[in-house]
Amino acid sequence: MLLNKGMDLVWQIIISVLTALLVSVLIILKYLHARYVETTYARCTSSTDLSGKVAVVSGANTGIGYFTALDFARRKARVILACRDLKKGQEAVDKIKSSTGNNDVVVMKLDLSSFQSVRNFATMINKQENRLDILVNNAGALILGQLDMMMRVNYFGHFLLTNLLLGLLKKSAPSRIVNVTSAAHRESRGIDFENLKAEKSFIKTLTALKAYQNAKLGNVLFTRELARRLEGSGVTSYSVHPGAVDTKIWGEISGLFSIVRWFFQTPEEGAQTTIYCSVSEDLEGVSGKFYYDCNEAEDKSSSVSKDMDLAQKLWEISETYTGLKEQ
Template sequence: MEYEAFWKIITYFYYIGGLLALLKIYQSVTSGIFKSDKRLDGQVVIVTGSNTGIGKAAALDFAKRGAKVILACRDLIKANEAKEEIIEISKNKNVVVRSLDLSSFASVRNFAKEIIATENRLDVLVNNAGVGGVDKKTEDGIEWGMQVNHYGHFLLTNLLIDLLKKSAPSRIVHVSSMIHKIGRLDFDNMKCERSKNGFMVYANCKLYNVIGSNEFARRLEGSGVTSNSLHPGVVNTEIMRHVPYLVRCIVNKLLQLFFKSPEEGAQTTIYLAVSDDVTNMSGKYFVDCQEASTISITEDREIGQKFWEKCCDIVGLKPEERFI
């Protein structure tokens, strides 16, 4: 019996390994690759969470294209290390680090104030930073992952709208996830006060990203500023750095072996920030450099309007700061 049980376990691992290998092949075959050599000379691009993973890969690409790239990061040590690496590889010295802690609305306001004071233009804002597996609240009383993944970016984008309009045509790129399709929107629980399920908190905030992106697009119609969201794929990044060590090690090894690299995961972000194909597209959702379908709630105008007002209240936007 023990012998049979042993071989059953081996067989299960064999099938799981086969499925993961097929997944890796599928990822490689279907991954969208943006191959344009378009330059971004004279443009200014902000990428949040750009000291590692998808954000760093995207920032390097923008630097190679000649843009001024602002690495908006909480960890300034890692950010400066990323800066030096990006400069060395791209040969573009116009890469700067700015302090941004999305878990603090005060930090977001200070960052936006500094950008407005020092930059004459902003051509692309990439809301990339993300976190998972953090079970605590921020200084603003919001679940940590929800604030970093959504509310911090929502406030930041609102505060930089005038600069984006001034620089039009300009673009806002929101890095969401396909997991948004299982997220839920509860207007009475938008801070996730009653939820302790980290997985659903993550799914909910990614849903908020898409709803918010679409509402930005509606409110910015005719301004020359576009807003689109995307799913980067399942990517080997450090987003799980806050989960328990053993779980993190297992997940990271699986990501390394079977899923996209940060460079592959950054392709749709780069596509939406650079490609002429999406110059006049706004309020869309993309996967592998192609427009993709999403769920109906993200397209509902009434829900979008109500969601917008609730978000404005939560992040503390004053009436005069609400651009529409």
């Protein structure tokens, strides 16, 4: 009996020591990775002043959207945080005002899963604002089991919002539309218009991932079709892959993946390409391209995302799906 208890104690000590060693190694690796990323990741170096400009950023109360809005405020723009949760949005506004000294920062209600909310938001913007210089379609979601909501938030909501604000964007030209997408779009083999939300799949997680990939492909196709339709208008569009960023979009995925997230970029680092496409003088007159790490990265976008026939068909389907065609 005593021997068994002694062996149990020994094993507990061994497990405790190994666990402590593993945690120590992970912390060291995390530190070294953070220093590596800090010295190598691209940063938007543009000094563009946005005084007198108006910018809208969706999903700006946290993550990439927050740091994008923070940067615009530092550049003296009027910044509108388009958020589903007004309380959290106001908290973000207060932080941005305190950090930048720019008091022309506000939050407005926008729930991209509701087309009525999108219409209400667009109506208020068109009524209250005299101009719109930058529209950043940033909000995103990876929601297991709620595929319709995920498709609306990641793609359809932004499609409708952008179209409802095009008049103001054209009036304010030169103006820019930045669509935050993901490298996940490369995993989509194309969009099955009879199965837009991947609802015919029977495996919950795989279904969600497929819907997410399709939505992100939709973002890139939408960007390219916008560029084609807006050629000569002074309104330009860009799609952005921010990189692997530790944001709340991963909230429902835990377990071993939580350790992997330690090695992702911070939201501030992930926001740099979005900011670059929004303000850089280098992109004046350029439109419809895919960007990563503050550089054009057409070689990193999929061949399917360059199919302009698919882009046009998706636009037409989206007009019907969102009710835009009835406008």
